[in-house]
Amino acid sequence: MLQRPGLSFEHMAGYTWREASAMAADVLTVKDKAAIVGLGETKYYKRGGAPVSEFRLACEAIMKAAQDAGIPVSQIDGLASYADDRNEPIRMASALGLSELHLSNIFWSGGGGGVAGAVGNAAAAVAAGYARYVCVYRALAQGQFYRFGAAPAPKSVTGNAMYTLPFGMGTAAQMIALRTRRFMHEHNVRQDALAAVAMASYHHAQFNPRAVMYGRPLTREQYDNSRWIVEPFHLYDCCMENDGAAAVIVTSAERARDMPHKPAYIMASAQGSGFRQGASVHNAPDYGTANFGTLAPRLYEMAGIKPADVDVVQSYENFTGAVVMSLVEHGFCAPEETNDFCCFENLTWPGGKLPINTSGGNLAECYVHGMELVVEAARQVRGTSTCQVRDCEISMVIAGPAVPLVSDLLLHA
Protein backbone atom coordinates (compact mmCIF):
# COMPACT_ATOMS: atom_id res chain seq x y z
CA MET A 1 0.00 0.00 0.00
CA LEU A 2 1.28 3.43 -0.94
CA GLN A 3 1.93 5.50 2.15
CA ARG A 4 0.79 9.09 1.74
CA PRO A 5 2.57 11.81 3.67
CA GLY A 6 -0.57 12.86 5.56
CA LEU A 7 -1.46 16.46 6.23
CA SER A 8 1.72 18.45 6.92
CA PHE A 9 2.17 22.02 5.82
CA GLU A 10 5.29 23.31 7.62
CA HIS A 11 7.07 24.10 4.34
CA MET A 12 4.38 26.65 3.47
CA ALA A 13 4.84 28.79 6.54
CA GLY A 14 5.29 32.46 5.73
CA TYR A 15 3.95 32.25 2.19
CA THR A 16 0.59 33.44 0.85
CA TRP A 17 -1.53 30.73 -0.75
CA ARG A 18 -0.77 32.16 -4.20
CA GLU A 19 3.00 31.96 -3.57
CA ALA A 20 2.79 28.45 -2.08
CA SER A 21 0.52 27.34 -4.87
CA ALA A 22 2.91 28.66 -7.54
CA MET A 23 5.79 26.78 -5.92
CA ALA A 24 3.93 23.47 -5.91
CA ALA A 25 5.10 21.08 -8.60
CA ASP A 26 2.39 21.16 -11.21
CA VAL A 27 3.43 18.19 -13.29
CA LEU A 28 0.59 15.66 -13.11
CA THR A 29 -2.04 18.19 -12.11
CA VAL A 30 -4.96 19.97 -13.71
CA LYS A 31 -4.18 23.04 -11.64
CA ASP A 32 -5.26 26.27 -13.32
CA LYS A 33 -5.82 24.64 -16.67
CA ALA A 34 -9.62 24.78 -16.60
CA ALA A 35 -12.41 26.80 -15.03
CA ILE A 36 -16.13 26.71 -14.34
CA VAL A 37 -17.69 29.45 -16.47
CA GLY A 38 -21.39 28.68 -16.57
CA LEU A 39 -23.93 27.79 -13.88
CA GLY A 40 -27.42 26.40 -14.43
CA GLU A 41 -30.13 25.25 -12.05
CA THR A 42 -33.80 24.44 -12.44
CA LYS A 43 -36.33 25.47 -9.87
CA TYR A 44 -35.92 23.14 -6.91
CA TYR A 45 -38.88 21.04 -5.81
CA LYS A 46 -39.99 18.76 -3.04
CA ARG A 47 -39.98 15.10 -4.03
CA GLY A 48 -42.78 14.60 -6.55
CA GLY A 49 -43.17 18.36 -7.00
CA ALA A 50 -41.62 18.78 -10.44
CA PRO A 51 -44.32 19.44 -13.05
CA VAL A 52 -42.03 18.20 -15.84
CA SER A 53 -39.99 15.06 -16.48
CA GLU A 54 -36.52 14.45 -15.10
CA PHE A 55 -35.16 14.54 -18.67
CA ARG A 56 -36.64 17.98 -19.22
CA LEU A 57 -35.10 19.15 -15.94
CA ALA A 58 -31.72 17.98 -17.28
CA CYS A 59 -32.27 19.88 -20.55
CA GLU A 60 -33.26 23.05 -18.72
CA ALA A 61 -30.23 22.99 -16.38
CA ILE A 62 -27.84 22.45 -19.30
CA MET A 63 -29.45 25.25 -21.37
CA LYS A 64 -29.26 27.64 -18.43
CA ALA A 65 -25.59 26.80 -17.82
CA ALA A 66 -24.77 27.49 -21.50
CA GLN A 67 -26.70 30.74 -21.42
CA ASP A 68 -24.86 31.80 -18.28
CA ALA A 69 -21.53 31.00 -19.97
CA GLY A 70 -22.59 33.03 -23.00
CA ILE A 71 -22.26 30.16 -25.48
CA PRO A 72 -24.87 28.53 -27.72
CA VAL A 73 -25.94 25.12 -26.38
CA SER A 74 -24.73 23.57 -29.62
CA GLN A 75 -21.14 24.49 -28.74
CA ILE A 76 -21.10 22.13 -25.78
CA ASP A 77 -18.89 19.28 -27.00
CA GLY A 78 -18.50 17.22 -23.86
CA LEU A 79 -20.96 15.78 -21.34
CA ALA A 80 -20.05 14.35 -17.96
CA SER A 81 -22.08 13.05 -15.05
CA TYR A 82 -21.97 10.51 -12.21
CA ALA A 83 -24.15 8.26 -10.07
CA ASP A 84 -25.72 6.31 -12.93
CA ASP A 85 -27.55 9.39 -14.24
CA ARG A 86 -30.49 8.15 -16.30
CA ASN A 87 -30.14 10.94 -18.88
CA GLU A 88 -27.40 9.51 -21.05
CA PRO A 89 -25.08 11.86 -22.92
CA ILE A 90 -25.95 10.45 -26.33
CA ARG A 91 -29.64 11.18 -25.79
CA MET A 92 -28.84 14.65 -24.40
CA ALA A 93 -26.49 15.43 -27.29
CA SER A 94 -29.04 14.40 -29.91
CA ALA A 95 -31.99 16.04 -28.18
CA LEU A 96 -30.09 19.31 -27.70
CA GLY A 97 -28.63 19.27 -31.20
CA LEU A 98 -24.97 19.44 -30.13
CA SER A 99 -22.78 19.96 -33.20
CA GLU A 100 -20.27 17.32 -32.13
CA LEU A 101 -19.76 15.22 -29.02
CA HIS A 102 -16.10 14.79 -28.03
CA LEU A 103 -16.56 13.41 -24.54
CA SER A 104 -19.19 11.16 -22.98
CA ASN A 105 -18.03 10.52 -19.46
CA ILE A 106 -19.40 9.13 -16.24
CA PHE A 107 -17.82 8.73 -12.81
CA TRP A 108 -18.55 5.17 -11.71
CA SER A 109 -20.58 4.20 -8.63
CA GLY A 110 -24.11 5.02 -7.66
CA GLY A 111 -23.51 7.58 -4.94
CA GLY A 112 -22.96 11.28 -4.59
CA GLY A 113 -19.25 10.62 -4.17
CA GLY A 114 -18.80 11.32 -7.85
CA VAL A 115 -19.94 14.92 -8.08
CA ALA A 116 -16.58 16.63 -7.52
CA GLY A 117 -14.83 13.93 -9.53
CA ALA A 118 -17.15 14.50 -12.50
CA VAL A 119 -15.98 18.13 -12.57
CA GLY A 120 -12.39 16.90 -12.21
CA ASN A 121 -12.91 14.60 -15.19
CA ALA A 122 -14.29 17.50 -17.21
CA ALA A 123 -11.28 19.63 -16.28
CA ALA A 124 -8.92 16.81 -17.28
CA ALA A 125 -10.65 16.44 -20.64
CA VAL A 126 -10.38 20.16 -21.30
CA ALA A 127 -6.73 20.23 -20.21
CA ALA A 128 -5.92 17.24 -22.42
CA GLY A 129 -7.60 18.84 -25.39
CA TYR A 130 -10.40 16.29 -25.76
CA ALA A 131 -13.12 18.91 -25.64
CA ARG A 132 -13.65 22.69 -25.42
CA TYR A 133 -16.83 23.08 -23.40
CA VAL A 134 -17.76 20.20 -21.13
CA CYS A 135 -21.09 20.34 -19.36
CA VAL A 136 -21.24 18.46 -16.05
CA TYR A 137 -24.86 17.81 -15.13
CA ARG A 138 -27.08 15.85 -12.80
CA ALA A 139 -30.83 15.53 -12.94
CA LEU A 140 -32.68 13.72 -10.21
CA ALA A 141 -36.44 13.50 -9.79
CA GLN A 142 -36.93 11.03 -6.96
CA GLY A 143 -40.67 11.59 -7.22
CA GLN A 144 -40.62 10.01 -10.70
CA PHE A 145 -38.39 7.05 -9.88
CA TYR A 146 -37.45 5.16 -6.75
CA ARG A 147 -36.59 6.82 -3.43
CA PHE A 148 -32.98 6.73 -2.29
CA GLY A 149 -34.10 6.45 1.32
CA ALA A 150 -35.86 3.15 0.79
CA ALA A 151 -34.19 -0.24 0.96
CA PRO A 152 -34.78 -2.80 -1.76
CA ALA A 153 -37.15 -5.44 -0.39
CA PRO A 154 -36.86 -8.54 -2.53
CA LYS A 155 -38.14 -11.89 -1.28
CA SER A 156 -34.63 -13.33 -1.43
CA VAL A 157 -31.12 -11.98 -1.91
CA THR A 158 -27.83 -13.33 -3.26
CA GLY A 159 -24.15 -12.39 -2.91
CA ASN A 160 -22.99 -9.79 -0.43
CA ALA A 161 -26.55 -8.63 0.30
CA MET A 162 -27.09 -11.95 2.13
CA TYR A 163 -24.88 -10.69 4.95
CA THR A 164 -26.80 -7.44 5.55
CA LEU A 165 -30.38 -7.26 4.21
CA PRO A 166 -31.83 -10.19 6.22
CA PHE A 167 -30.78 -8.25 9.35
CA GLY A 168 -32.78 -5.20 8.30
CA MET A 169 -29.65 -3.34 7.27
CA GLY A 170 -29.51 -1.85 3.83
CA THR A 171 -30.28 1.85 3.44
CA ALA A 172 -27.60 4.49 3.03
CA ALA A 173 -28.50 5.95 6.44
CA GLN A 174 -28.05 2.56 8.07
CA MET A 175 -24.66 2.05 6.40
CA ILE A 176 -23.23 5.43 7.33
CA ALA A 177 -24.66 5.45 10.87
CA LEU A 178 -22.43 2.48 11.73
CA ARG A 179 -19.30 4.29 10.54
CA THR A 180 -20.36 7.46 12.34
CA ARG A 181 -20.97 5.62 15.62
CA ARG A 182 -17.47 4.14 15.45
CA PHE A 183 -15.98 7.59 14.75
CA MET A 184 -17.92 9.13 17.66
CA HIS A 185 -16.70 6.35 19.93
CA GLU A 186 -13.04 6.69 18.92
CA HIS A 187 -12.91 10.46 19.42
CA ASN A 188 -15.62 11.07 22.04
CA VAL A 189 -17.65 13.12 19.60
CA ARG A 190 -21.01 14.34 20.86
CA GLN A 191 -24.35 14.59 19.06
CA ASP A 192 -23.93 18.39 19.16
CA ALA A 193 -21.38 18.21 16.34
CA LEU A 194 -23.93 16.51 14.09
CA ALA A 195 -26.64 18.96 15.12
CA ALA A 196 -24.37 21.90 14.24
CA VAL A 197 -24.10 20.70 10.62
CA ALA A 198 -27.88 20.42 10.26
CA MET A 199 -28.42 23.80 11.89
CA ALA A 200 -25.82 25.43 9.62
CA SER A 201 -27.47 24.16 6.43
CA TYR A 202 -30.91 25.31 7.56
CA HIS A 203 -29.53 28.66 8.67
CA HIS A 204 -28.01 29.30 5.24
CA ALA A 205 -31.17 28.18 3.44
CA GLN A 206 -33.06 31.01 5.15
CA PHE A 207 -31.12 33.50 2.98
CA ASN A 208 -31.61 31.52 -0.23
CA PRO A 209 -35.00 31.88 -1.96
CA ARG A 210 -34.18 28.90 -4.22
CA ALA A 211 -33.98 26.58 -1.21
CA VAL A 212 -36.79 24.13 -0.60
CA MET A 213 -36.50 24.91 3.13
CA TYR A 214 -36.44 28.70 2.62
CA GLY A 215 -38.73 30.21 5.24
CA ARG A 216 -38.56 27.05 7.38
CA PRO A 217 -35.83 27.60 9.97
CA LEU A 218 -34.70 24.79 12.23
CA THR A 219 -34.25 25.23 15.97
CA ARG A 220 -32.10 23.00 18.14
CA GLU A 221 -35.24 21.98 19.98
CA GLN A 222 -36.88 20.84 16.73
CA TYR A 223 -33.73 18.92 15.90
CA ASP A 224 -33.63 17.16 19.27
CA ASN A 225 -37.34 16.35 19.16
CA SER A 226 -37.32 15.06 15.60
CA ARG A 227 -37.71 11.31 15.25
CA TRP A 228 -34.75 9.01 14.99
CA ILE A 229 -34.22 7.44 11.59
CA VAL A 230 -31.32 5.36 12.78
CA GLU A 231 -29.24 6.39 15.78
CA PRO A 232 -27.17 8.57 15.78
CA PHE A 233 -29.19 10.20 12.94
CA HIS A 234 -32.33 12.19 13.61
CA LEU A 235 -34.62 13.11 10.73
CA TYR A 236 -32.70 16.37 10.26
CA ASP A 237 -29.36 14.60 10.02
CA CYS A 238 -30.52 13.02 6.76
CA CYS A 239 -30.59 14.64 3.31
CA MET A 240 -33.88 15.47 1.66
CA GLU A 241 -35.33 13.68 -1.36
CA ASN A 242 -36.14 16.17 -4.12
CA ASP A 243 -36.72 16.84 -7.79
CA GLY A 244 -34.30 19.14 -9.60
CA ALA A 245 -31.32 19.45 -11.91
CA ALA A 246 -28.11 21.48 -12.00
CA ALA A 247 -25.24 21.86 -14.45
CA VAL A 248 -21.95 23.69 -14.91
CA ILE A 249 -19.83 24.45 -17.99
CA VAL A 250 -16.10 23.73 -17.77
CA THR A 251 -13.69 25.19 -20.31
CA SER A 252 -9.99 26.02 -20.59
CA ALA A 253 -8.45 28.76 -18.45
CA GLU A 254 -7.55 30.70 -21.63
CA ARG A 255 -11.12 30.73 -22.95
CA ALA A 256 -12.48 31.43 -19.47
CA ARG A 257 -10.80 34.82 -19.36
CA ASP A 258 -12.97 36.17 -22.18
CA MET A 259 -16.30 34.88 -20.90
CA PRO A 260 -19.05 36.92 -19.26
CA HIS A 261 -18.59 35.84 -15.64
CA LYS A 262 -15.62 35.70 -13.30
CA PRO A 263 -14.13 32.21 -13.78
CA ALA A 264 -13.87 29.74 -10.92
CA TYR A 265 -10.50 28.18 -11.71
CA ILE A 266 -10.08 24.50 -10.95
CA MET A 267 -7.18 24.36 -8.55
CA ALA A 268 -7.21 20.67 -7.76
CA SER A 269 -9.41 17.63 -7.86
CA ALA A 270 -8.95 14.23 -6.27
CA GLN A 271 -11.04 11.14 -6.62
CA GLY A 272 -10.93 7.51 -5.58
CA SER A 273 -10.72 5.50 -2.44
CA GLY A 274 -8.43 4.29 0.31
CA PHE A 275 -7.14 0.75 0.85
CA ARG A 276 -10.03 -1.78 0.59
CA GLN A 277 -12.69 0.84 1.31
CA GLY A 278 -15.00 -1.23 -0.86
CA ALA A 279 -14.40 -4.42 1.17
CA SER A 280 -17.88 -5.85 1.59
CA VAL A 281 -19.93 -6.31 4.78
CA HIS A 282 -18.31 -3.24 6.40
CA ASN A 283 -14.77 -4.63 6.33
CA ALA A 284 -12.95 -1.45 5.25
CA PRO A 285 -9.86 -1.35 7.50
CA ASP A 286 -10.04 2.43 7.99
CA TYR A 287 -13.66 2.36 9.14
CA GLY A 288 -14.57 5.25 11.43
CA THR A 289 -13.86 7.74 8.66
CA ALA A 290 -15.37 9.36 5.59
CA ASN A 291 -12.70 7.77 3.31
CA PHE A 292 -10.65 10.91 2.60
CA GLY A 293 -7.47 9.68 4.29
CA THR A 294 -5.63 9.33 0.98
CA LEU A 295 -7.54 11.97 -1.04
CA ALA A 296 -7.15 15.03 1.16
CA PRO A 297 -3.31 15.02 1.19
CA ARG A 298 -3.34 14.53 -2.59
CA LEU A 299 -5.77 17.40 -3.03
CA TYR A 300 -3.74 19.86 -0.96
CA GLU A 301 -0.51 18.71 -2.57
CA MET A 302 -1.91 19.32 -6.05
CA ALA A 303 -3.21 22.76 -5.11
CA GLY A 304 -0.15 23.70 -3.07
CA ILE A 305 -2.29 25.08 -0.26
CA LYS A 306 -3.11 24.19 3.33
CA PRO A 307 -6.48 23.83 5.08
CA ALA A 308 -6.27 27.30 6.63
CA ASP A 309 -6.24 28.80 3.10
CA VAL A 310 -9.73 27.49 2.37
CA ASP A 311 -12.40 30.18 2.77
CA VAL A 312 -15.59 28.16 2.39
CA VAL A 313 -16.57 24.48 2.12
CA GLN A 314 -19.50 22.72 0.51
CA SER A 315 -19.46 19.30 2.12
CA TYR A 316 -21.91 16.79 0.70
CA GLU A 317 -24.49 16.00 3.34
CA ASN A 318 -25.84 12.55 2.85
CA PHE A 319 -25.82 12.47 6.65
CA THR A 320 -24.39 15.01 9.06
CA GLY A 321 -22.05 12.53 10.72
CA ALA A 322 -20.22 12.01 7.42
CA VAL A 323 -19.78 15.79 7.06
CA VAL A 324 -18.18 15.96 10.50
CA MET A 325 -15.77 13.15 9.63
CA SER A 326 -14.94 14.89 6.31
CA LEU A 327 -14.04 18.15 8.01
CA VAL A 328 -11.65 16.29 10.30
CA GLU A 329 -10.02 14.37 7.46
CA HIS A 330 -9.48 17.56 5.46
CA GLY A 331 -7.51 18.97 8.37
CA PHE A 332 -9.90 21.71 9.49
CA CYS A 333 -9.60 20.36 13.03
CA ALA A 334 -7.91 17.44 14.77
CA PRO A 335 -10.18 14.53 15.68
CA GLU A 336 -9.95 15.38 19.37
CA GLU A 337 -11.02 18.99 18.61
CA THR A 338 -14.22 17.94 16.83
CA ASN A 339 -16.63 18.94 19.60
CA ASP A 340 -15.14 22.43 19.87
CA PHE A 341 -14.73 23.03 16.15
CA CYS A 342 -18.02 21.65 14.84
CA CYS A 343 -20.34 24.17 16.42
CA PHE A 344 -22.96 26.44 14.87
CA GLU A 345 -20.85 29.59 15.38
CA ASN A 346 -17.86 28.21 13.47
CA LEU A 347 -19.79 26.66 10.59
CA THR A 348 -22.12 29.53 9.70
CA TRP A 349 -22.02 32.69 7.63
CA PRO A 350 -21.27 35.55 8.17
CA GLY A 351 -19.05 35.23 11.24
CA GLY A 352 -17.92 31.61 11.29
CA LYS A 353 -14.34 30.38 10.96
CA LEU A 354 -15.37 27.98 8.20
CA PRO A 355 -18.85 28.47 6.76
CA ILE A 356 -20.13 25.24 5.24
CA ASN A 357 -22.97 24.50 2.84
CA THR A 358 -23.79 28.15 2.32
CA SER A 359 -26.79 27.59 0.05
CA GLY A 360 -28.43 25.05 2.34
CA GLY A 361 -27.04 22.06 0.46
CA ASN A 362 -28.56 18.61 0.40
CA LEU A 363 -30.26 19.13 3.76
CA ALA A 364 -32.12 22.35 3.09
CA GLU A 365 -31.62 23.70 -0.46
CA CYS A 366 -32.23 20.71 -2.71
CA TYR A 367 -30.85 17.21 -3.01
CA VAL A 368 -29.57 17.32 -6.58
CA HIS A 369 -27.10 14.63 -5.57
CA GLY A 370 -24.60 17.35 -4.62
CA MET A 371 -24.52 19.10 -8.00
CA GLU A 372 -26.07 22.14 -6.31
CA LEU A 373 -22.99 22.22 -4.05
CA VAL A 374 -20.67 22.63 -7.04
CA VAL A 375 -22.82 25.49 -8.31
CA GLU A 376 -22.66 27.15 -4.88
CA ALA A 377 -18.88 26.66 -4.62
CA ALA A 378 -18.43 28.46 -7.95
CA ARG A 379 -20.89 31.15 -6.90
CA GLN A 380 -18.76 31.83 -3.79
CA VAL A 381 -15.73 32.43 -6.04
CA ARG A 382 -17.79 34.72 -8.28
CA GLY A 383 -19.04 36.64 -5.26
CA THR A 384 -22.75 36.02 -5.85
CA SER A 385 -23.85 33.66 -3.07
CA THR A 386 -26.82 34.58 -0.91
CA CYS A 387 -24.43 33.91 2.00
CA GLN A 388 -21.37 35.43 0.36
CA VAL A 389 -18.16 34.88 2.31
CA ARG A 390 -16.20 38.12 2.27
CA ASP A 391 -13.11 38.14 0.01
CA CYS A 392 -13.67 34.50 -0.84
CA GLU A 393 -10.73 33.22 -2.84
CA ILE A 394 -10.67 29.46 -2.29
CA SER A 395 -13.75 27.31 -2.29
CA MET A 396 -13.89 23.54 -1.64
CA VAL A 397 -16.35 20.79 -2.52
CA ILE A 398 -16.22 17.50 -0.61
CA ALA A 399 -18.29 14.77 -2.25
CA GLY A 400 -19.91 11.59 -1.06
CA PRO A 401 -18.42 11.19 2.39
CA ALA A 402 -18.20 7.70 3.90
CA VAL A 403 -19.07 5.85 0.70
CA PRO A 404 -16.57 3.58 -1.08
CA LEU A 405 -15.77 6.08 -3.86
CA VAL A 406 -15.39 9.77 -3.01
CA SER A 407 -14.02 12.95 -4.58
CA ASP A 408 -12.90 16.51 -3.88
CA LEU A 409 -12.69 19.78 -5.77
CA LEU A 410 -10.88 23.04 -5.06
CA LEU A 411 -11.78 26.24 -6.92
CA HIS A 412 -10.11 29.63 -6.73
CA ALA A 413 -10.78 33.15 -7.89
Next chain:
Amino acid sequence: MASENRYCLPAGMPMPDPARSASFHHGFWEAARRHELAVQRCRSCATFQFGPEEICYKCHGFDLGWEQVAPRGKIYSWERIWHPSFPALKEACPYLVVLVELPHAGGVRMIGNLIGDQRRDPPIDGAVEAVFEDHDEGFTLVQWRLEK
Protein backbone atom coordinates in the same frame (compact mmCIF):
# COMPACT_ATOMS: atom_id res chain seq x y z
CA MET B 1 -35.47 -18.16 23.01
CA ALA B 2 -39.19 -18.87 23.34
CA SER B 3 -40.80 -20.38 20.28
CA GLU B 4 -43.21 -17.47 19.67
CA ASN B 5 -40.20 -15.17 19.52
CA ARG B 6 -37.85 -17.41 17.61
CA TYR B 7 -36.46 -14.78 15.25
CA CYS B 8 -34.91 -11.39 15.90
CA LEU B 9 -36.92 -9.84 13.07
CA PRO B 10 -40.40 -10.67 11.76
CA ALA B 11 -41.18 -12.94 8.82
CA GLY B 12 -41.06 -11.25 5.44
CA MET B 13 -37.45 -10.10 5.54
CA PRO B 14 -35.33 -10.78 2.44
CA MET B 15 -33.99 -14.33 2.71
CA PRO B 16 -30.43 -15.33 1.86
CA ASP B 17 -30.25 -17.58 -1.20
CA PRO B 18 -26.74 -19.05 -1.26
CA ALA B 19 -27.68 -21.63 -3.90
CA ARG B 20 -28.20 -18.86 -6.44
CA SER B 21 -25.03 -17.04 -5.28
CA ALA B 22 -21.49 -17.57 -6.50
CA SER B 23 -19.93 -20.76 -5.10
CA PHE B 24 -17.40 -18.85 -2.98
CA HIS B 25 -20.32 -17.87 -0.70
CA HIS B 26 -21.51 -21.42 -0.01
CA GLY B 27 -19.12 -22.36 2.80
CA PHE B 28 -20.42 -19.72 5.19
CA TRP B 29 -24.04 -20.78 4.89
CA GLU B 30 -23.31 -24.50 5.04
CA ALA B 31 -21.37 -23.93 8.27
CA ALA B 32 -24.10 -21.74 9.77
CA ARG B 33 -26.63 -24.51 9.08
CA ARG B 34 -24.39 -26.80 11.19
CA HIS B 35 -24.26 -24.06 13.88
CA GLU B 36 -20.64 -23.29 13.13
CA LEU B 37 -19.06 -19.96 12.30
CA ALA B 38 -16.80 -20.04 9.24
CA VAL B 39 -14.59 -17.36 7.72
CA GLN B 40 -13.05 -17.50 4.27
CA ARG B 41 -9.30 -18.11 4.44
CA CYS B 42 -6.61 -18.24 1.79
CA ARG B 43 -4.97 -21.67 1.55
CA SER B 44 -1.76 -20.10 0.19
CA CYS B 45 -1.04 -17.25 2.63
CA ALA B 46 -3.55 -17.92 5.44
CA THR B 47 -5.19 -14.47 5.19
CA PHE B 48 -8.75 -14.29 6.49
CA GLN B 49 -11.19 -12.26 4.43
CA PHE B 50 -14.83 -11.32 4.75
CA GLY B 51 -17.17 -10.80 2.95
CA PRO B 52 -15.98 -13.62 0.80
CA GLU B 53 -14.35 -12.86 -2.54
CA GLU B 54 -13.11 -14.88 -5.47
CA ILE B 55 -9.46 -13.93 -4.97
CA CYS B 56 -7.23 -13.36 -1.95
CA TYR B 57 -6.54 -9.63 -1.73
CA LYS B 58 -3.16 -10.28 -0.11
CA CYS B 59 -1.40 -12.88 -2.31
CA HIS B 60 -3.82 -13.00 -5.27
CA GLY B 61 -4.29 -16.73 -4.83
CA PHE B 62 -7.54 -18.28 -6.02
CA ASP B 63 -7.40 -21.26 -3.68
CA LEU B 64 -9.69 -20.12 -0.89
CA GLY B 65 -11.30 -22.27 1.75
CA TRP B 66 -13.46 -21.91 4.84
CA GLU B 67 -12.11 -22.14 8.34
CA GLN B 68 -14.23 -22.86 11.36
CA VAL B 69 -13.55 -20.21 14.02
CA ALA B 70 -14.75 -19.72 17.59
CA PRO B 71 -18.27 -18.22 17.42
CA ARG B 72 -17.33 -15.20 19.45
CA GLY B 73 -16.39 -11.59 18.82
CA LYS B 74 -16.62 -8.08 20.13
CA ILE B 75 -18.88 -5.19 19.17
CA TYR B 76 -17.05 -2.84 16.81
CA SER B 77 -20.02 -0.53 16.16
CA TRP B 78 -23.79 -0.58 16.54
CA GLU B 79 -26.94 1.23 15.52
CA ARG B 80 -30.57 1.33 16.60
CA ILE B 81 -32.96 1.48 13.68
CA TRP B 82 -36.26 3.31 14.17
CA HIS B 83 -37.45 3.92 10.62
CA PRO B 84 -38.80 0.74 9.03
CA SER B 85 -37.16 0.53 5.63
CA PHE B 86 -38.91 -2.77 4.83
CA PRO B 87 -42.68 -3.27 5.04
CA ALA B 88 -42.08 -6.31 7.28
CA LEU B 89 -40.39 -4.11 9.89
CA LYS B 90 -43.34 -1.77 10.55
CA GLU B 91 -44.07 -3.33 13.97
CA ALA B 92 -40.49 -4.37 14.78
CA CYS B 93 -38.77 -1.00 15.30
CA PRO B 94 -36.61 -0.14 17.05
CA TYR B 95 -34.13 -2.96 16.55
CA LEU B 96 -30.38 -3.21 17.03
CA VAL B 97 -27.80 -3.97 14.37
CA VAL B 98 -24.24 -4.71 15.49
CA LEU B 99 -20.98 -4.84 13.58
CA VAL B 100 -19.00 -7.62 15.25
CA GLU B 101 -15.23 -7.94 14.96
CA LEU B 102 -13.54 -11.34 15.18
CA PRO B 103 -10.04 -10.62 16.57
CA HIS B 104 -9.10 -14.32 16.38
CA ALA B 105 -9.94 -14.45 12.64
CA GLY B 106 -7.88 -11.63 11.22
CA GLY B 107 -10.19 -8.97 12.64
CA VAL B 108 -12.89 -9.55 10.02
CA ARG B 109 -16.29 -8.06 10.76
CA MET B 110 -19.84 -9.36 10.41
CA ILE B 111 -23.28 -7.75 10.60
CA GLY B 112 -26.07 -9.18 12.71
CA ASN B 113 -28.85 -8.32 15.11
CA LEU B 114 -28.16 -8.13 18.84
CA ILE B 115 -30.51 -10.27 20.93
CA GLY B 116 -31.77 -8.71 24.17
CA ASP B 117 -33.13 -5.37 25.29
CA GLN B 118 -33.38 -3.34 22.09
CA ARG B 119 -33.54 -0.04 24.00
CA ARG B 120 -30.28 -0.52 25.86
CA ASP B 121 -27.12 0.90 24.25
CA PRO B 122 -24.72 -1.97 23.53
CA PRO B 123 -21.13 -1.47 24.74
CA ILE B 124 -18.53 -1.01 22.01
CA ASP B 125 -15.82 -3.66 22.58
CA GLY B 126 -18.37 -5.72 24.54
CA ALA B 127 -17.86 -9.48 24.11
CA VAL B 128 -20.57 -11.27 22.15
CA GLU B 129 -21.30 -14.86 21.18
CA ALA B 130 -23.01 -16.13 18.06
CA VAL B 131 -26.57 -17.45 18.19
CA PHE B 132 -27.61 -19.59 15.25
CA GLU B 133 -31.12 -18.69 14.14
CA ASP B 134 -32.60 -21.57 12.13
CA HIS B 135 -35.31 -20.69 9.64
CA ASP B 136 -37.82 -23.21 8.30
CA GLU B 137 -37.03 -22.14 4.75
CA GLY B 138 -33.68 -23.90 5.06
CA PHE B 139 -31.18 -21.21 6.05
CA THR B 140 -29.57 -20.15 9.31
CA LEU B 141 -28.72 -16.57 10.28
CA VAL B 142 -25.81 -15.81 12.61
CA GLN B 143 -27.11 -13.48 15.33
CA TRP B 144 -25.29 -12.21 18.42
CA ARG B 145 -25.83 -11.75 22.13
CA LEU B 146 -23.68 -10.27 24.87
CA GLU B 147 -21.65 -12.86 26.74
CA LYS B 148 -22.70 -13.26 30.35
